[in-house]
Amino acid sequence: MAAERKKEKKCEEGSPDWMMTFGDLNSLLLTFFVLIVAMAHFDVIEIQLILSPFQGGFGIMPGGRTLTAGRLADMGSSMESLPSNEKGSGMAKAYKEAISVFQAELKTRKIALTLNERGIVITLSTDAYFKKASAELDIDATRGVLEKIANLIAQPMFYDKSIRIEGHTDTVATDSDGPWPTNWHLSTARALNTLDYLIDFGADPKKMSVVGYGEYQPIYSNETEEGRSKNRRVDIVILREK
Numbered sequence: 001m002a003a004e005r006k007k008e009k010k011c012e013e014g015s016p017d018w019m020m021t022f023g024d025l026n027s028l029l030l031t032f033f034v035l036i037v038a039m040a041h042f043d044v045i046e047i048q049l050i051l052s053p054f055q056g057g058f059g060i061m062p063g064g065r066t067l068t069a070g071r072l073a074d075m076g077s078s079m080e081s082l083p084s085n086e087k088g089s090g091m092a093k094a095y096k097e098a099i100s101v102f103q104a105e106l107k108t109r110k111i112a113l114t115l116n117e118r119g120i121v122i123t124l125s126t127d128a129y130f131k132k133a134s135a136e137l138d139i140d141a142t143r144g145v146l147e148k149i150a151n152l153i154a155q156p157m158f159y160d161k162s163i164r165i166e167g168h169t170d171t172v173a174t175d176s177d178g179p180w181p182t183n184w185h186l187s188t189a190r191a192l193n194t195l196d197y198l199i200d201f202g203a204d205p206k207k208m209s210v211v212g213y214g215e216y217q218p219i220y221s222n223e224t225e226e227g228r229s230k231n232r233r234v235d236i237v238i239l240r241e242k
Contacts (some may be wrong), residue, residue, distance in 0.1 A: 072156055091240060094157050095120050105145055119161070120238040122149060125188060127229055129174065135189035137197060146194070148203035149236055158238060163203070166235040167191035167212040170228035189211025194234050 095115045100123070103110045111125040128144045153163055167187030180186035191210045199205050220227035 098152060101148055118237055122236040124234045126232040126234060130190060134188055135193055137193050146197050147201045150203045151196050162210045162239045163207050164193050164237045164239060165191045166237060167168040168217055168231060168233050169215050170231045171215045171222040178203055183214035184212055187214050190234055
């Protein structure tokens with residue numbers, strides 16, 4: 001009995017049908033964004049909000065991408081990051097207002113602005129605004145920016161928002177014989193002094209709170225002087241939730 005030959009299953013040549021539709025969709029999206037850039041003023045925040053629904057979809061754009069300060073500065077903005085999915089435009093509009101208010105300070109990098117899951121974060125460099133190894137604000141250097149912050153958070157768009165002032169330090173220990181036994185004390189004192197001036201400049205004390213984190217919430221490595229410098233900061237956080 002002759003052995004039956006097994007029929008080899010022929011593989012279909014070429015790509016599956018859905019790939020053509022997928023390619024057309026990519027082409028349409030590319031055309032759409034080219035038209036936006038060609039016809040409109042390039043607004044980083046608005047472009048990011050347009051793109052956010054597509055992040056993580058179709059395998060085109062990974063979700064959660066961060067736009068770095070340097071890249072955004074090159075694009076005409078000074079924000080540090082945006083969340084991957086910004087729900088609602090209220091905080092985004094408020095963030096744009098904050099960028100316009102602090103343009104001068106952003107250019108000199110004495111402050112930084114971040115929009116994240118907590119809300120709008122205004123970061124003050126303690127090296128720029130506080131006296132060295134002290135909780136005392138250099139009011140001559142700080143008055144202008146603190147007045148701007150107080151005026152900003154008094155605007156109607158922030159009427160229902162709470163404000164939290166957070167103090168941070170690097171890992172260098174304080175002088176145990178000095179006024180600040182630990183970095184907890186120093187970070188809290190800096191946040192409290194910032195609060196006092198903001199209230200003097202018109203901020204509503206009922207909306208304010210203060211916390212000191214010491215060295216325990218760094219944003220950069222404490223292994224380098226540059227990293228330690230950036231970790232020495234006070235964050236004024238306009239919270240999303242009251």
